[in-house]
Amino acid sequence: MPKPLVFHIAGRKLIIALLLTVVPISLAALYAATRAGETTAAAAGRHLEAVAQAAAGSIEQQIEAKVVEAALMASDAAVLEVVRNSNRQYFRVRQEVIRERLLAKDKTWVTPQGEALVEQTMSNAGSQALRRKLTVDPSFLRITVTDLEGATVAATHKTLDYYQADEEYWQDIYFYGRGVVSLTDVLYDEATKNYYIGVGVPVVRETNQIMGTLDALVQVASLLPALHRAELGVGGKVYLAKKDGAVIFGTDGLTLADEERSAEVDAVVDAQGNYEGRTSGSFDATFPGGRRARLAFAHLGLQEQYPKLDWMVVAVEEEAGAMGTVSMATVLIMGIALLSLACVVFLIVYFALHQPSEIEEVEEEMGATIKGAAG
Numbered sequence: 001m002p003k004p005l006v007f008h009i010a011g012r013k014l015i016i017a018l019l020l021t022v023v024p025i026s027l028a029a030l031y032a033a034t035r036a037g038e039t040t041a042a043a044a045g046r047h048l049e050a051v052a053q054a055a056a057g058s059i060e061q062q063i064e065a066k067v068v069e070a071a072l073m074a075s076d077a078a079v080l081e082v083v084r085n086s087n088r089q090y091f092r093v094r095q096e097v098i099r100e101r102l103l104a105k106d107k108t109w110v111t112p113q114g115e116a117l118v119e120q121t122m123s124n125a126g127s128q129a130l131r132r133k134l135t136v137d138p139s140f141l142r143i144t145v146t147d148l149e150g151a152t153v154a155a156t157h158k159t160l161d162y163y164q165a166d167e168e169y170w171q172d173i174y175f176y177g178r179g180v181v182s183l184t185d186v187l188y189d190e191a192t193k194n195y196y197i198g199v200g201v202p203v204v205r206e207t208n209q210i211m212g213t214l215d216a217l218v219q220v221a222s223l224l225p226a227l228h229r230a231e232l233g234v235g236g237k238v239y240l241a242k243k244d245g246a247v248i249f250g251t252d253g254l255t256l257a258d259e260e261r262s263a264e265v266d267a268v269v270d271a272q273g274n275y276e277g278r279t280s281g282s283f284d285a286t287f288p289g290g291r292r293a294r295l296a297f298a299h300l301g302l303q304e305q306y307p308k309l310d311w312m313v314v315a316v317e318e319e320a321g322a323m324g325t326v327s328m329a330t331v332l333i334m335g336i337a338l339l340s341l342a343c344v345v346f347l348i349v350y351f352a353l354h355q356p357s358e359i360e361e362v363e364e365e366m367g368a369t370i371k372g373a374a375g
Contacts, residue, residue: 045282048296048315051230053280055238056298056313058226063302063309066139066199066218067181073133074203074214079145082126082154083203083212086147102151102163109162118158126154139222141192145203146170147212157191169215173200179210183306186220186248186256195220195248195256197309220248227251227313235318237264243303243310245269263287264316268297284319292319 073079090098108114121127130143134156145154150165164170172182179202189196196217203212227238228251239250245265247254254260267285275281282296294317302309 045284045294045296048232048294048317049280049282049298051232051238052282052296052298052313052315055226055230055240055315056280056300056311059223059240059311059313060300060302062223062226063183063197063199063218063300066216067183067201069133069137069140070199070201070214070216071181073130073143073216074145074201074212076126076129078125078129079154079203079214082124083145083147084205086151086153087149087211090147090149098149102149102165105151106161106163110160114162117162121152121155122158124154127156130154130156139219141189141194141196141217141219143214143216145212145214148210150174150213153212164213169198169200170213173202173213173215174210177210179204179213181306183302183309185242185308188256189217192217192219224249230315232315232317235316237316239265239314239316241265241312241314243269243299243312248311262314264293264295265314268295268312268314271295293317294319 105114105117109118126145130145133143134140143156144152144159144164146164147153150163150167150170152159152162152164161167165174169182169184172184173180175182181202182198182200184198184200186195186197188194196219198215199218200213200215202210203214205211224240227240227249230236230238230251232238237250237252239254239262240248241262242248245261245268247256247258247260247262247265249255250262254262264285264287267287271281271283271285274283279301280296280298282294284292284294286292296315297312299312300309302311
């Protein structure tokens with residue numbers, strides 16, 4: 001009975017074929033997967049940085065717009081007239097006498113004796129113009145106007161004090177008689193229960209000389225829509241924070257009122273030294289418990305002009321978010337490539353363990369079988 005026809009592939013040829021095909025393809029796949037991971041990570045970092053820059057730019061523009069609006073209010077005809085009328089009372093009066101009179105009015109401002117002065121101030125045309133502004137734009141919480149000596153001459157509300165010249169915000173606007181735009185850091189207004197920044201501008205005459213001040217309180221919440229519009233992956237969040245890491249607001253609900261720190265914002269603060277001279281950047285960070293996230297930051301760019309606004313936007317994406325799918329695909333490709341290389345190594349070891357004589361006998365048997373079948 002003839003033996004069945006059996007085809008055997010020579011071990012040496014099989015190994016050569018695998019080395020020439022599987023190995024190069026697997027190595028190329030490993031290189032491509034590695035490069036793809038690096039490229040994807042870099043692209044994700046650039047995207048996150050762009051998100052932070054867009055939010056920071058939007059907040060910066062809104063703040064600058066509030067400065068312009070405050071300046072327009074300071075140039076309102078009714079406001080200018082009230083300030084001029086108040087300044088006339090100081091003509092040819094010694095400075096010490098002026099201060100003495102103003103301090104006397106300040107003492108009675110919150111008493112029944114001061115009700116007439118309060119009523120006169122709150123009902124004049126300048127105050128009415130300011131209240132109309134609040135009706136049109138509720139992002140302004142309070143507005144106060146003073147004359148050149150710091151006396152309150154118009155306001156949207158009854159101020160705590162009549163005399164403002166001893167207040168830091170007033171001195172920042174007055175600036176030794178030169179008059180400058182001044183913005184405060186984030187503060188809390190007990191009356192309206194809101195966080196705000198003070199936007200102060202000088203009231204100037206036609207010759208651009210200062211003749212009073214206008215201070216407008218702008219609620220911080222009105223500056224935050226850009227944070228909510230940020231396009232992030234699953235688990236993404238955005239913070240508006242001070243340069244020292246204090247969180248003003250976060251889309252995860254964290255605010256100044258919580259007095260809590262954000263691990264992500266603190267990581268950005270710690271990394272600032274690596275980005276000296278740069279206003280934005282991105283990097284990966286690992287947190288306790290093995291949690292990994294990509295962080296990006298962008299400064300508002302207002303600190304040089306307004307030193308108290310050293311703010312930045314921090315954007316965060318968890319590794320399991322938008323980057324997770326790409327990472328899993330990369331891992332899968334690398335796994336297949338490594339498995340292919342492992343199979344090649346296994347076959348090489350397998351054939352190496354067999355004696356050459358055994359392989360030759362198999363080859364001779366195959367040749368004899370083929371010849372017998374042909375005959």
